[in-house]
Amino acid sequence: xxxxxxxxxxxxxxxxxxxxSIFGLKTSELQPLPSYDDQxxxxxxxxxxxxxxxxxxxxLKISNTESSKNPELVEVQxxxxxxxxxxxxxxxxxxxxxxxxxxxxxxxxxxSEIKSYLVRLMTYLPGRRVAEISVCPQLxxxxxxxxxxxxxALEKFHHxxxxxxxxxxxxxxxxxxxxxxxxxxxxxQDQNREIIEQIIQQFRDEVMTKLDHFRECxxxxxxxxxxxxIEPSSSASGDAGYQVSGILDFDDMSYGxxxxxVAITIMYMMIESETPIQVGGHVxxxxxxxxxxxxxxxxxxxxxxxxxxxxxxxxxAHSCQLHPENKEYLMxxxxxxxxxxxxMFDMGQKAVEEIWFETAKSYGSGVxx
Numbered sequence: 231x232x233x234x235x236x237x238x239x240x241x242x243x244x245x246x247x248x249x250x251s252i253f254g255l256k257t258s259e260l261q262p263l264p265s266y267d268d269q270x271x272x273x274x275x276x277x278x279x280x281x282x283x284x285x286x287x288x289x290l291k292i293s294n295t296e297s298s299k300n301p302e303l304v305e306v307q308x309x310x311x312x313x314x315x316x317x318x319x320x321x322x323x324x325x326x327x328x329x330x331x332x333x334x335x336x337x338x339x340x341x342s343e344i345k346s347y348l349v350r351l352m353t354y355l356p357g358r359r360v361a362e363i364s365v366c367p368q369l370x371x372x373x374x375x376x377x378x379x380x381x382x383a384l385e386k387f388h389h390x391x392x393x394x395x396x397x398x399x400x401x402x403x404x405x406x407x408x409x410x411x412x413x414x415x416x417x418x419q420d421q422n423r424e425i426i427e428q429i430i431q432q433f434r435d436e437v438m439t440k441l442d443h444f445r446e447c448x449x450x451x452x453x454x455x456x457x458x459x460i461e462p463s464s465s466a467s468g469d470a471g472y473q474v475s476g477i478l479d480f481d482d483m484s485y486g487x488x489x490x491x492v493a494i495t496i497m498y499m500m501i502e503s504e505t506p507i508q509v510g511g512h513v514x515x516x517x518x519x520x521x522x523x524x525x526x527x528x529x530x531x532x533x534x535x536x537x538x539x540x541x542x543x544x545x546x547a548h549s550c551q552l553h554p555e556n557k558e559y560l561m562x563x564x565x566x567x568x569x570x571x572x573x574m575f576d577m578g579q580k581a582v583e584e585i586w587f588e589t590a591k592s593y594g595s596g597v598x599x
Contacts (some may be wrong), residue, residue: 236294237553238269238347243288245271252334253326253351255288266549267294268481272354287354292336297481298348301333302391307480308332308350309389310448317383319376320459320476322352323325335563340419355476357459361502361562367512369460369472370499371593374516376474377453377495381488382403382520384448395448397484401545402451404490406439407433407537416547422568425575426540433537436530441487443526449486452479454498456562489527492517497542500535501562506570510535518590531586532579539571 240248246257259274270289308324309332315321327334337346343365360373401409408430419421459476496513500506514531517523523531546564574582 231501234321236296237267238292238294239500240269242271242562244291245269245273248260248336248349249273249275249288249290249351252336252349254328255325255351260290263289268292268297269287269294269360271315273351278342285323285353287353289322289354289525291350291352293350293481294346296346298335298346300394301348302312303394303397304333304348306389306394307483308389309386310354310384310483311480313387314380314383314477319380319383320355320474321480322355322476322478325351325353335450342572355459355478357461357475359456360458360460360499362454363460363472365455365499365509370509370512371516371519372474373453373473373499374492374495374513375519376477376516377450377491377513378457378517378520379490380450380477381447381491387448395435395485400482400484402541403449403486404484404493404534404537404541405438405486407437407540410540410544413548416551417544421572422543425571426544429533429536429540429575437510437519437533437537440526440530443524444487444525444526444530446485447488447491449484449494450477450486451482451484451486451490451494453477453495454489487527488521489523489534492523493531494538496531497535499540500570501566506566506583507573507577508589510586511592514586515590515593527530528583528587532574532582536571536574538568539574540559543567543571561593 235598242260242262242288246260249255249257249260256276256277257273261272262268263272267572273288273290275286276287277286279330295579296306311321312324315323326332334349336344336349338346360369397403399409400406410426410430413421414426457478458474459478460472461475463471463473470588492514495517497511500509503509510531514523
């Protein structure tokens with residue numbers, strides 16, 4: 231975020247009061263959840279005679295002040311969550327306010343200024359985060375397939391404020407990689423910074439010139455290993471595996487391209503992997519079982535994955551300077567991210583692509599839904 235004080239700082243007592251005053255639900259227990267620049271709480275509600283059959287666990291989401299200035303965008307994102315749920319995807323349900331709205335704007339006067347925050351209440355999705363397990367090829371394939379199925383489903387999504395997803399200078403949209411230059415001050419003058427500068431330049435030369443040839447779509451934009459929930463499953467052959475049980479955090483949604491979604495997903499699935507370079511082929515195979523990439527999209531994939539590493543690493547360093555108290559959460563990617571980026575950079579595009587494309591090819595061709 232651009233300033234230090236955009237992140238909400240509600241106490242647990244205040245959060246509990248919001249749940250009751252806005253949504254009419256009485257809280258029995260409430261715990262803070264980790265978050266990047268919003269504030270989230272895991273809420274348990276007390277059963278009453280009016281709520282005997284509804285959910286008992288929710289997530290209270292309080293948007294930062296910057297996002298809260300754009301209620302049209304938040305409303306579109308929330309309607310997308312509902313749309314995807316209707317289409318059979320494991321997204322949350324939205325709890326409506328007493329006034330039958332899906333969001334509520336809360337204004338707080340702290341003496342020197344009035345700050346406004348958009349508040350939403352969503353059902354809590356059970357499951358473990360992908361980050362907590364050792365990810366196998368089968369799950370990587372499923373996650374790649376899920377990313378493509380979601381982008382494809384959203385081709386049919388309509389809303390009067392859909393244009394709000396054209397977020398021109400949104401730092402997390404992959405086409406805005408050159409905007410990272412103003413945050414490079416947060417990095418030391420070392421080899422890491424040199425790699426980032428080289429990738430930004432290559433992005434200008436090799437990706438910006440191809441954007442017109444990529445197919446546009448709505449991107450989730452943040453399918454990372456903390457935003458995908460899984461649960462154990464058994465296949466027909468009796469093999470134990472995992473299936474996706476929840477998709478979280480639609481706040482980075484924007485108009486992008488199919489190839490952006492698969493690049494972002496590959497990068498985040500690499501983070502926790504012991505064999506990170508192998509990951510891309512399995513995710514790509516899953517994605518291409520629904521949406522095969524064109525030759526020009528494929529040729530940009532390596533650089534796009536490197537570019538997402540750059541976004542994540544640079545913005546984490548920048549955010550740590552603003553919010554040192556949140557350093558542990560902000561630096562999750564950085565723990566292994568620099569090493570993975572260095573490895574990709576050392577191997578080079580040709581060698582990495584060969585592994586990815588050969589792995590994807592081994593799954594056989596054929597588009598299936």
